[in-house]
Amino acid sequence: MRALRHIPALGLAALVLAGCASTSEMEGYVGRSIAEPILDHGSPAEVFQLSDGRRAYQWEITTEGFRPAPRPTIGVGIGIGRGGWGGGWGGGITTLNQSYVPYSKTCRYTLLADQRGKDWIVSSFRKPAQGCA
Numbered sequence: 001m002r003a004l005r006h007i008p009a010l011g012l013a014a015l016v017l018a019g020c021a022s023t024s025e026m027e028g029y030v031g032r033s034i035a036e037p038i039l040d041h042g043s044p045a046e047v048f049q050l051s052d053g054r055r056a057y058q059w060e061i062t063t064e065g066f067r068p069a070p071r072p073t074i075g076v077g078i079g080i081g082r083g084g085w086g087g088g089w090g091g092g093i094t095t096l097n098q099s100y101v102p103y104s105k106t107c108r109y110t111l112l113a114d115q116r117g118k119d120w121i122v123s124s125f126r127k128p129a130q131g132c133a
Contacts, residue, residue: 023132026109026125034113034120050112055120057111066100107132 029037034057038044041059048056107128113120 023125023127026111029111029122030124032122034111034122037111037122053115054123055113055115057113059109060106061109062104062106064102064104067103069099069101071097071099105131 026037034055037057037059041061044057045060046056046058048058050056109128109132110126111122112124112126114123115121
């Protein structure tokens, strides 16, 4: 039971990490050198030369954590009450407990850049798949 105390903290850490590459953050790189997102997020997973002369830089960012998952627990109780078997003893008890299940989600973030001199300047970005920050 002691280990369960750390689960809310892990969930909070996962939420903080999920914000590391939000869509609004990626949008903030438009007009800036591609070096800035590389310094912030590391080397991109893929770099593509597009037919129109632009480059696409892609980062895959995985968030992991725990999310709450309610689960019913059925137990047996003994007591006096109405109903049941003959209106006397016995009865069932159902409660709802909270457990945590692990999750993992990988999101792909893409920045498009134009060459200006020796540098590449971010001209736009593509929104990641639905469900990604």
